[in-house]
Amino acid sequence: VRIPRAEEGQRAGRWLSAEEIRLLMTAARQMAANDTQRVRNNVVMTMLCTMALRREEVSAMRWGDLSLQDGRVVLRVHGKGRKVAAIDVPANVLNALNIWRQLVAPGQTRPPDSLPLVVRMYKGGKPGKRALTADGVWLLVHRAARLAGLGDVAPHDLRRSVAGALNASGVP
Numbered sequence: 019v020r021i022p023r024a025e026e027g028q029r030a031g032r033w034l035s036a037e038e039i040r041l042l043m044t045a046a047r048q049m050a051a052n053d054t055q056r057v058r059n060n061v062v063m064t065m066l067c068t069m070a071l072r073r074e075e076v077s078a079m080r081w082g083d084l085s086l087q088d089g090r091v092v093l094r095v096h097g098k099g100r101k102v103a104a105i106d107v108p109a110n111v112l113n114a115l116n117i118w119r120q121l122v123a124p125g126q127t128r129p130p131d132s133l134p135l136v137v138r139m140y141k142g143g144k145p146g147k148r149a150l151t152a153d154g155v156w157l158l159v160h161r162a163a164r165l166a167g168l169g170d171v172a173p174h175d176l177r178r179s180v181a182g183a184l185n186a187s188g189v190p
Contacts, residue, residue: 039176134149
């Protein structure tokens, strides 16, 4: 197997171990300025570290993309090139989303379908109405990696890590 070369100016990809992912997720919660931001950071990192999502996919998600199909919670993901995929939501992501939902839409059973799933935060700790951008997702991962002592880690490294772990477990 020939290892692909990174294009000129691109850094080579990186795969994280389970321990490095645990450190990264802990650092993302620790770097939060308040409890609401801690919960939001946990949602973003849990989704990236377990569902192999791209940062653009996370920033484009809406509450309306979550649905129940055959008794399972499924997330409609808008990928590259207008591709749409339905992905089962793991229990740890679902738990994180339930806590986040209570902060985003207190007293409601569900936030409005058009509201971004992951939003920016106001300085006082209140969730906003605008989506966390793809660059915001990148910054969150980058800062958490630095805090965890992992050096440079990009969101796509988490996607590679999930795919590598699945492959090592025998999942095609």
